Amino acid sequence: MDISTQEIERIVKSVVAGLSKETSANEFSTITSYTATESPPKRNIKGEWGVFEDVELAIEAAYKAQIDWVTHYKIYERQRVIENIRRIARQNIETWCHLIIEETQMGRYEDKLEKHLAVINSTPGPECLITEAMTGDSGLMLEEYAPFGVIAAITPTTNPTETIINNTISMIAGGNAVVFNVHPRAKKVCTLCLQTLNKAILEAGGPENLITMTREPSLENVDKLAASPQIRLMVGTGGMGMVNKLLHSGKKTIGAGAGNPPVIVDETADIELAASQIYKGASFDNNILCFAEKEVFVVSSHLQGFIYNMKKQGAYLIENHQIHTLLEKVFVLKTDGNYDVNKDWVGKDATCILESIGIYAPKECRLIICEVPANHPFVMVEQLMPILPIVRCENFEEAMQKAVLAEQGNRHTASIFSKDVNHMTQFARAIETTIYVKNSATMAGVGIGGEGHTTMTIAGPTGEGITCARSFTRRRRCMLAEGGLRIV
Ligand code: NAD
Numbered sequence: 001m002d003i004s005t006q007e008i009e010r011i012v013k014s015v016v017a018g019l020s021k022e023t024s025a026n027e028f029s030t031i032t033s034y035t036a037t038e039s040p041p042k043r044n045i046k047g048e049w050g051v052f053e054d055v056e057l058a059i060e061a062a063y064k065a066q067i068d069w070v071t072h073y074k075i076y077e078r079q080r081v082i083e084n085i086r087r088i089a090r091q092n093i094e095t096w097c098h099l100i101i102e103e104t105q106m107g108r109y110e111d112k113l114e115k116h117l118a119v120i121n122s123t124p125g126p127e128c129l130i131t132e133a134m135t136g137d138s139g140l141m142l143e144e145y146a147p148f149g150v151i152a153a154i155t156p157t158t159n160p161t162e163t164i165i166n167n168t169i170s171m172i173a174g175g176n177a178v179v180f181n182v183h184p185r186a187k188k189v190c191t192l193c194l195q196t197l198n199k200a201i202l203e204a205g206g207p208e209n210l211i212t213m214t215r216e217p218s219l220e221n222v223d224k225l226a227a228s229p230q231i232r233l234m235v236g237t238g239g240m241g242m243v244n245k246l247l248h249s250g251k252k253t254i255g256a257g258a259g260n261p262p263v264i265v266d267e268t269a270d271i272e273l274a275a276s277q278i279y280k281g282a283s284f285d286n287n288i289l290c291f292a293e294k295e296v297f298v299v300s301s302h303l304q305g306f307i308y309n310m311k312k313q314g315a316y317l318i319e320n321h322q323i324h325t326l327l328e329k330v331f332v333l334k335t336d337g338n339y340d341v342n343k344d345w346v347g348k349d350a351t352c353i354l355e356s357i358g359i360y361a362p363k364e365c366r367l368i369i370c371e372v373p374a375n376h377p378f379v380m381v382e383q384l385m386p387i388l389p390i391v392r393c394e395n396f397e398e399a400m401q402k403a404v405l406a407e408q409g410n411r412h413t414a415s416i417f418s419k420d421v422n423h424m425t426q427f428a429r430a431i432e433t434t435i436y437v438k439n440s441a442t443m444a445g446v447g448i449g450g451e452g453h454t455t456m457t458i459a460g461p462t463g464e465g466i467t468c469a470r471s472f473t474r475r476r477r478c479m480l481a482e483g484g485l486r487i488v
Helices: 005-020 025-032 055-072 075-104 109-122 160-173 184-203 219-227 240-247 271-287 300-313 320-330 350-355 396-407 421-431 442-446
Strands: 132-136 139-147 150-154 177-181 211-214 231-237 253-256 262-265 295-299 331-333 339-341 368-371 387-393 413-417 435-438 473-481
Touching: 055 150, 055 177, 055 211, 055 219, 075 109, 075 160, 075 184, 109 160, 109 271, 150 160, 150 219, 160 177, 160 184, 160 211, 160 231, 177 219, 184 211, 219 231, 219 240, 231 240, 240 253, 262 271, 262 396, 262 421, 271 300, 271 387, 271 413, 271 442, 295 300, 295 396, 300 368, 300 387, 320 331, 320 350, 320 368, 350 368, 387 396, 396 421, 413 421, 413 442, 421 435, 435 442
Parallel strands: 150 177, 150 231, 177 211, 231 253, 262 295, 262 413, 295 387, 368 387, 413 435
Antiparallel strands: 132 139, 139 473, 331 339
């Protein structure tokens, strides 16, 4: 290849200038690949607080950060970094919640604040990585939780920054770094959140680029993440299409997919309690949460009392002739004759949905209720809207059978209002959900108003359940023969 003296001079100058700024090997290769007449395209190789133009660069940066994180940082230093993430996130949640609503057009500001506080305060750090030890005649055995390395995390539009905060704390607590592929419809707020968390990590003395993302998230990037040898684990939080795709990627996957949580109200239930808890849960953030109550099966003896109490809470009951009009408005009829959700209405306020069909409810109304048969699309399709269908059932057995059908094998979340222990147990065994709540709103099952830690990644399909740092680690065993460290 012919190369002029000027060209050599230009390259040398570029290299020297680059080296003085601690230029990486990647930058060197971009400098040398252009001729003097071409100006290289702008490529932000160093990233902007974890945000990169190319997914390969995002992976590379996270890969380096993870090696640094696991080699040079002790557990107490991981704790210090995570505490700073919590502190800085707390300072920013009002801004993020306003931006989420602006960008996604879904949900309720005050509920988003509560969700953020739950993940910030109740996502465990490295303290949940408890070493197990066993000693005996044959020596000492230790099992410890080791990082995977770099994790690719796919996040949903319904809990965009909540999932980033929650996944970041859990995954870096386990010694990992993370490359996020966020939902394109929440990319602005996710970018801001990720950059802020990276600043918090750096401020607390942590490595740069411990969490990264691409400026433009895309499905192609998900494929590249799955194909990269530097990515050791895929974690998908979102709809079943995405989770199934990851499960077929050939890479170890933790999948947190869709739910359609049914609730049973049996003949022994305290219906005032049931109505207040179901109203709270089903209207929280306009029902965009995967674990929120989506349909209720009520025994006929309690139906009128239950509806009366739901209205007392503030729910708006639509009449039979209005149900089809509402269905046509918020759902779309597919060519196969089935209905699907019209995404324009996902996460909208109940009053706004009602207005669209000419009903003007009090502005405090947070939930629409209607009585429908068990096979109605409002029951069978995961709506993510504040519309709660109620199904009349002859008895508990019928309620249980219909609830299992409505849940459709997602094995995600279910609840029951009952004082009958046998009913509680029977339904738990039949429904097999990851989260099973008795006599409370289902969000109690992720630590919002209930005991236990919080997560925004409920891994039902792959079995990790209510994820925490432990879920994102590998168990490793160390065996020391008898005569080593035993003291008895
Ligand atoms: P979604 O499936 O549309 O998107 C989720 C993520 O997957 C996004 O980042 C999106 O870009 C990506 N994605 C979508 N299709 C993909 C494909 N074919 N290949 C690769 N990536 C793809 O979901 P959403 O609307 O953002 O979120 C709502 C859904 O997520 C609901 O079904 C809800 O139940 C579920 N969800 C589950 C959990 C859980 O913990 N189990 C938590 C939140 C949301």
